[in-house]
Amino acid sequence: MPAGNADLIRILVADDHPILREGVSAIISMQKDMEVAGEAATGLQAIALYEALRPDVVLMDLRMPEMNGVEAIEKIRAAHPDAHIIVLTTYSGDAKALEAMRAGAAGFLLKSSLRRELLDAIRAVHRGQRHLHPDVAQDIALHAIEDSLSPREVEVLQMIAGGHSNKQVAWKLGVAEETIKSNIKSIFGKLRVSDRTHAVTTAAKRGIIEL
Known part of the structure; x- marks a missing residue:
């Protein structure tokens, strides 16, 4: 594992929008218990950087070039079952959340709620807990007993x-x-x-x- 401060939660930010990566990194940089370990703009970069950096938590966008977030989550979790991954997305649908969770994500955040939820979600997932945006959790509960489309x-x-x-x-x-x-x-x-x-x-x- 790469050297670093053992007291800090090391975070890999994977999103194809530079402005969002900069915004997330700025929020994280103000925390005494966190640091940005690296940034990725594609799913393939996220996989490669995870291998190189072994971050504590990954923030993963669902829609990225070369490989989407769900596929990247599956690849990372297949090699590292203990990887802690939080999905960042503009999509609040329960189907997307379930797809990400089945791939191995431990958290699901809407980009519109990052300022309110990001830091709590990172800390919770780092502790081994799950974090779902309330609206997404409600949608999943509402549709849980319905037959899914084939x-x-x-x-x-x-x-x-x-x-x-x-x-x-x-x-x-x-x-x-x-x-x-x-x-x-x-x-x-x-x-x-x-x-x-x-x-x-x-x-x-x-x-x-x-x-």
């Missing part, structure tokens, strides 16, 4: 969001149009909606698909 249903809905008709979706996926209609009926039931537009907006809000 990978095929997500694929169908993503294509619908892109403006494709049932016939176009069927052609692209190499299945019958009736199969797509059946998929859509199932999607409506699981999302508790009654039309395509509402299905797309609901899924996007929850982070199931991206617009």
